[in-house]
Amino acid sequence: MDCDHLRCWRQKSDLSCILGCCFILRRFVLSRTENLFRGGQALPRLTRLLPLLGAVCLLPACSGEESAPKAAVNDVHPVQVYTVQRESLQRTINAVGTVRFRRETPLGFTTAGKIATVRFEEGDTVKRGALLAALDxxxxxxxxxxxxxxxxxxxxxxxxxxxxxxxxxxxxxxxxxxxxxxxxxxxxxxxxxxxxxxAQLYAPSNGVVLARNVQPGQVIAAGTPALILGEGDSGFVFRVPIIDQDATKLRVGMAAEISIESLPSGPIEATISEIDGRANEATGAFTVQFSLPNNVKLRSGQIGTAAVKLPASETGALQIPASALFGVRTGEGLVYIVDVNSRVETRNVAIERLTDQFVIVSGGLQPGDRIVTSGLEKLRPGSKVRTIQATR
The missing domain is CATH 1.10.287.470 (Helix hairpin bin)
Structure with missing residues (x-):
């Protein structure tokens, strides 16, 4: 009966078998101990029984340790799999900027003096030759x-x-x-x-007064800008600051789409007309200028976004879903690769760039590798998987 209980404990791990076995072991130990004390040789015989008792007590623990990992590795996990391949990526550079007149000219007097009159306010439209201001x-x-x-x-x-x-x-x-x-x-x-x-300041062309910096009675030095005139004949441009890494990828003549928030008619087609040769010392960004077509609704100071599509990469890049990454650290992360036996192993990858839903990576992967994109939290190296959806 004792052997039956032990066999049941090892094979089924049934709770009732375990409790029954514990009860029988307790009776067996007590009876043997009582007999040993009666025979006068309790200590030597009890000492010989201690290893047996220890082995029996450790049996459940050893059995549990062997069965847990075996179940984790042998369980089949349903996962989604993505096949890695090189993508011909066309990256888009987006930057926020403002609409400006192509020529916004500061106007001032060549001599010092006291302002006698200023005839226009900011936003006023002026004609060529109009008297803008005069000195006393x-x-x-x-x-x-x-x-x-x-x-x-x-x-x-x-x-x-x-x-x-x-x-x-x-x-x-x-x-x-x-x-x-x-x-x-x-x-x-x-x-x-x-x-x-x-002593009189005249408008050099048709335009709009963008800024008025003086008032009647004010004394100004020679060369001080009194007014800033946006010359309407010069047309409009869109100026944006762009970081050096992106500015080096741009060329004069590239096409772009400008989206102006206050113009609901849709994006405006534009081209790059000028790229500063020197970065702004304060921000480190380069100013890029886009030529805009004539549009009566354009105003200097309107805010918008420029989108420039770069030429597609000739060699292509390895693109994987962001959901495939785990254990992300600075510039690197881990993915699970599915081998020919449908088991997974970890692979380290270098993160080059992030997009909306994908990650551009290098190193660690080759075109054709299959990586897991769902259920990562249930997997361990060596886990067996079953593909429920494959994408590429």
Whole structure:
């Protein structure tokens, strides 16, 4: 009966068999111990029984340790499998930018002075030749009068000296000095006249006032931008900052699609017209400019997104579903590969780039390898799988 219980314990691991076996073992040990003490040789015989008791006690533990991994490895797990292959990928570079006039010109006065009037506000449309702003010409007019008076005096002096020089009463050096003084006076008159002429600021072309930086009564230095004019005749462009890794892949003439949030009519076809040769020192990005077609709804400052499709890779790249990756670390991760015996093994891969649903990888995989894309949490190296859906 004892052997039957032990056989049942090992073969079926049934709870009732285990409890029955434990009860029989307890009775057996107690009876043997009692007999040993009665015979006067308890310790030696009990000592010889200890290994047997230890082996019996360890039997369930050993049996459990052997059966658990065997079940995990031999269980067949249904999984989805993806066949790795090289894909001819066409990457798209997306960047956010703004609409601008091709020429946005800062306008200022060539002389210092006080602002007398500013005739336009930001957003106003102006025509070529329109007076935009003017300086107070009170001091400028006084300078012209002073310069003219000095020129008249220098001319009178020159005429007197020339007459004396012709009669031989003065030296040639004296004559040349008077002549030089007259020329200097003429130059000062022209300078004062130029300052008077530049006291008015005119629109160089049709356009829109983008910025007004001055107010009447304000004193400004020469060259300070008073207004910024977006020249309408120059057309519109779209400017975006792009990181250096992407900028090196772009070329002038590449096609792009510009999506303007405030224009629901759809993307606008554009081409790259200019790429800065130097990165912005603050951001490290290169400004890329796209030429836009004429559109009456375009406004400087509108925000949009440029999408540039790069040429497809000639060699192709290994592309796998993102769901196949696990144990991801910096720049690398693991995948399960299915072998010819439908068992899985781990393989390390290097992550090159991420897309919406796929990962571009290198190393560790070859075209034709089959990788698991679902049920990864139930698998261990050596697990047996059954393909329920295969994709490529």
């Amino acid at each position: 010409t009170t001091s400028v007019g006084a300078d012209v009068s002073v310069a003219t008076a000095e020129r008249d005096r220098a001319r009178s002096e020159f005429e007197r000296v020339r007459s004396l020089y012709a009669d031989g009463w003065i030296t040639k050096a004296r004559f040349e000095s008077a002549e030089a003084a007259l020329k200097a006076a003429d130059a000062r008159v022209r300078q004062a006249g130029f300052a008077s002429g530049t």
